[in-house]
Amino acid sequence: MEPVRPRTSWTFVTNHARILAMILKDPETRLRDMAQTCQITERAAQAIVTDLETAGYLTRVRNGRRNHYAVTPETLFRHPAEGQHQIADLLQVLVDLDPRAGAAGPPTAEGDQRERDPHG
Template sequence: MESAEPRTSWTFVTNHARILAMILRDPEVRLRDLADGCGLTERAAGAIVRDLENAGYLTRVRHGRRNHYKVTPGTRFRHPAEGHHEIAHLLHLLVEPDPRAGATSRPSTNGDHHERESHS
């Protein structure tokens, strides 16, 4: 029997989740940076942002030349198997800083601000 090649093309976290986490981390992140962070084109990243906005997971407001995003609190997973869980739990896991860093930043669920805690 032949040994199967390991599947390396899939991940546990989708680009939709990655982009939402990046927006939570930086509510004024540029589309170009979202695309780079996910290895996508700007067009694909823009389509994901529109998906998230249309589904109610975030809102977008124009501030001058930049977009300001706000992650909608209380939103839940889309699939019925996980639908009873809020997205915030996953997002906080994805945006939690490296514990080896000196200070931690805890993004608010709505993406408005970051609370800083200093660890001595």
Template sequence: MRAEGLPGGSWTFLTSHARVLLALSRDPEVRLREVAETCLLTERTVQAIVADLEQEGYLTRVRRGRRNHYRISPGAQFRHPAEAGRDLAGLLALFTDDPPTTRTPQRN
């Protein structure tokens, strides 16, 4: 999939790995096909990303009947030295909580 649908250009602040991790944290039983649609990626790319995240300990995959259930490891540390010492919990809290509403004060 291409980034044609992105407003303002082809780059974004979050990586595909972060986007997939956040999608799985929002709905641990989501199908990877749906994650691919949400993240504007191919299903094969999402499968590879999930394998990366699982291999590095950022998530575990548990089979429940015919579906997978994904469990995120919020205490896992970021890999890059620029984020050394920080864990996923902060990122998850930032992007999975309901975003605050921005209201413009009404004048009487």
């Protein structure tokens, strides 16, 4: 029997959310890095940043040759089903999931980091 393949290649987290979380973590992240992380073109990353800025989810200020971004965490989700909730909690979850953040898991009662079982 052949493995069942998904009908489409959708994901639970959009590139808009990924980029906003990247900016929250590093307000001077480059479009090149956003694009590489999301596996999209720099032009697509630029369009997403523009979408987010236009919708009020972030502000952008030119600082020399770099952009400095600031996330507006009290902004609400766009869809009516979640529209009463702020995006700040979701963004924090995404930042915490980032393997580059160096977290080895939640602290134990003793305050030490738990070792993660590499096999699940």
